[in-house]
Every structure is written in C-alpha cells, then in structure tokens.
Amino acid sequence: MKKFSLLSTRAGALFLAPATALVGVFVIVPFFWVIFVSFTNRTLLGRTAVDPDFVGLQNYFALFNPATFFTRGQFGFSLILTIQFVLLSALIGQALLGLLLAWLSQTVTPTLKSFLQTAVIAAWILPEVVIGFAWFAFLDYDNGTLNMILRGLGLPPGDWLLQQPFWVIVSFNTWRGAAFSMMLFNSAFQSIPPSYFQAADVAGATSWQKLRDIALPLIRGHVVTDLILITMWTFNVFTPFLLTHGGPSYRTEILSIYTYRIAFKDFEFGKGAAVGVVIMLINLAFALVYLRLAHKKPVEAE
Template sequence: MSAAAEPTPTRGPARPPALLGLPLGVGFLMPALVMVALFLLVPFAWIVAVSFTNQSLLGGQAQFVGFANYARMFDAASWLPGGMGYSLIVTGVFVLGSLAGQVGLGLLLALLFFRRRGPWREVVFTLVTLCWILPDVPIAFGWLSFLDRDFGLLNGILSALHLGRPDWTLDHPLTAIILFNIWRGTAFSMLLFSAALEGIPPSYLEVASVSGARFTQQLRDIILPSIQAQVLSALVLITIWTFNTFGPFLITGGGPLNKTDIVAIHTYRVAFKFGDWGLGTSIAMVVMLLNLLLTAAYLLASRRGARDARA
C-alpha cells in the first residue's frame, strides 16, 4: 500500500524587502539637499535680503532701506520712460508675438507631418530641433548675419521680391527678436503636439472622413479638443520661458533706445550696467512673483482639465 502523497506546501505572498532606515535614506539624499541649498535656497535668500538694502555694485556698506527699492520701481515719474512699466509693455508684446508664432508654427509642422514617415519628416524635425538645442552665442552671431542690412540673407530675399532692405536691428528691433525667438523655440511645441497627435485614436478621424467632414471640421471638433491639455502646457511654459529669456540681448543689447528692453535685459541693465543691486534684486523679486503666478495658473488649469477629463 503506497503512502499518501503529502500535500505540497504553498508559498505565501512574497515579503517586501526591508525598507532602508531613516538615517541611511537621509544620507543618500544629503548630497542633493546640499546642492539645492547652495544653488537655489541660498541665492534666493540673498536676493530677498539685498532687495531691502541700497547695495551697490561698487561695494561699500549696505544699509537697510525697507521697501524703498520697490517704491522706486513703481514710481509714477519713472514707471514708463525707460522704467519697469515700459519694460513690461515691451515684454508683453515680445511674449505675445513669440507665443503666437511658436504655438502656431509648431502646430502647423506637427499637422503637416502627422502620421507621415520618410526622410522629409526626419530632416525637418532634426533641423527644427537643432535650432532649439544649439548654444545661444553662435546662433546669435548667425542671426546678426542673417539680419544684416546690406549682405543678410533675409534682405537678399526681400530685395529679390522688390520689398526693400530694412535695417532690422535699427528700424524694427522688436520684430527682429520676435522672429529670432520664434525660430529658436518652435521645436518644443512641434515635438509636444506631434506626440499628442499620435495619441488620437485613428478611428476618430477615419469615421469623420467617411462622414464627409472637412479637415477644418476635424481640426475643430476632434484634433484640438484631443490635444487641449498639451496646448495649455505649451501656452503656459512658452510664456514663462519667453518672459525670462535673455537671448535677445545678444542681438540688440536691449536697444536701440531701449526698444527691446525686455524684463530680463532691464534687470541686467539696472543691476550690472548701473550698478544698483538693490533695485535690480527688487525687480528680480517682482519677476519671480509673476513667474509663480503663471505657474500657479498653469497648475490650477491642469488640475481642472484632468478633473473634467475624469468626469
């Protein structure tokens, strides 16, 4: 008589590995925390402190002046003529022009190559991405040559079309830096929208095509609603980046006659050209608060969009 087979013991659920102790975890995080403190928190605290003093680039003993720098910044007598108010107006035009160009051109390129493969797509995407990742200095020198009045390629094309030879950096400096920034930053929105378009189910567009919907109707009723979150991200992020960019300084230096004195250049000019660190850091604080407001608006809109999508 054979012995009864013993039941095979079943294994219980695998135990999770023991968690690292708190001191060891803090030890692993410490290098990152030190770097954040040195390069983010300490400079931020220094800017806050200096904005309440009359610190000068020339040195000397700084004195606490309270909110005097902020009062000088918002002084009605100097608010518009070359002051912070004029700089905000120039920055607003610069941001709106760059935003419309980058988002519009990025969406156009993404739609042109939507679900298309081949060498032309790779060439265009590579060239546009190179415009985004190449260093500022050689790009700026290239654009100065491109915009040259007598020998620039842009004026050569315009002259061939009998449209004249304008001096872009002298007569149209704000338009010149807007064109530069659109050319420089279109890659981000193009890549973002291309990835978003790939996520649209093909059946949506196929059904619309069979139903006789024109492309404009598909764009309005299917494509744009499907990439709404990405459009919002592009609008807010490009606004923040453009608001803080310093690249146009390499082309115009903020001139002529402060016509391209965007906020980043204005802050640099006050702090380092005029040597007024107190006023310069107070401007930087206001700019930082504006960036925080834009970021908060972006986060609220993103959460509301996610909530609506779940509903």
C-alpha cells in the same frame, strides 16, 4: 546587529543628501538672498557694496513710480514690452506655430516628417550664441543675406535691427522656440487612438474639423503644460540681447535685459534684485492661472 537595507529610509536620505545640498546652495540660498538684497541699497562699488543700508520698499516704490513708470528705459516700459513680447512670440508664435507644425507632421510622408522635425529642432538645440550671431549676420544691412536677396529681387533693403527691432526679436524667439511646442504636441497627437481620426474620415471631416473637434479637446492638458513652460522661458529669455543689446533707445529692453543693465552695468544690485522678485511673482501668477485652467474638467459630450 541591524542590517542596512538599500530600501530603508536612511539609505534614501543618504542618496538624496548630495542633491539636497546642491539645491540648497545654488537655489534656495540665492532665492532668499535676492529677496533680502531687494530691501537694501547694495551696489557693486562704494560703501554700500560692503555695508548696504536697509531701505525697506524704496526699491519697489522706485520701480512703480507713476512719474517715470511709462518712460522708455524704466521698469514700466520694460514690463509692458515684455508682456507684448511674451504674447506675440510665446503664446501666439511658438505655441501656434508648434501646434501647426506638429499637426502637419501627422499628415505628410515619413521622409518629409523627419526632414521637417530635423530642421525645426536644429534651431532649438544649437547654442544660443551661435544662433544669435547667425541672425545678426542674416539681418545685417550691408552684407546680410536677407538684404542681398531683396536686392537681387529688385526690392529695397531694410535696416531691420534699427527700424523694426522689436519684431526682429519676436520673430527670432518664435523661430527658435517653436521646436519645443512641436515636439510636445507631436507626442500628444500620437497618444490619440487612430480610430478616432478614422471614424472622422469616414464621416467626411476635414483636417481642420479633426483638429478642432477631436485633437484639441483631448490634448488640453498638453496645451496648458506647453503654455506654462514657454511663458516662463520667454519671460526670462536673454538671447535677444545678442541681436539688439536692448536698443536702439531701449526699444527691445525686455525685463531680463533691463535687470542685467540695472544690476551689472549700473551696479544697483538692490534695485536689480527687486526687479527679479517682481519677475518671480509674475511668473508665479501665470503658473497659478494656467494650473487653474488645467484642473477644470472638460464638458462631457452628450
């Protein structure tokens, strides 16, 4: 009788079967279901909830209709707003702030480094609902901490969630997401041989010169990885909804909030699914661009 080995292909397939089934049920099937629904007029209520009609590319034509594309509250406006949100809060905010915090932590004392990392990581690991309501309380016009500080300094308070809602969600997402970039870059810096920096110190290089000429070229792969991940996360982030609900007047309705409104408030599942497919394609395009940059070989020093 043939013995059953734990190292056999059959054993490996048996161990992978539960995970494969879960991935199929909760990832692959919904993925193709959303694509199919995007070609229908499925809704939550009415006849089309039970028996939707196949409408082809009608949902996509509605999204990219030139007559309404740039109108506030429409897909085009949310797409442009989301691109701005990603550029400011992810690529410039989180990546740059995380890089600077990681570099700063390499030059301070171990005690200060631990305090800095704990404070930054706390903003990342706390539940999103808790963080969202904490920021809402911080920015409240009447009793918010920020306005109380401004009044104490003799400065006029501001209704930040009404007057500057977009910059509020940019600042919020930057503050919350910088921890991941900081941890990734901190690990990358520690992988660089200390002798490189010691030689630079002997040559009289400044901290900026060491970062620009030694650290950044050696961690380019980590930079690309960080940009890929935070771009995907920011493009799909929903937490700003807790602060502004997409308002006022759709001024903070990024694509994730727009999709939620179309699918679960207006009950237009077909159109909402079409938005989801477009978001998936945009994320795929970002990933392909970044991966292409990552595979480029750095120029060797002469």
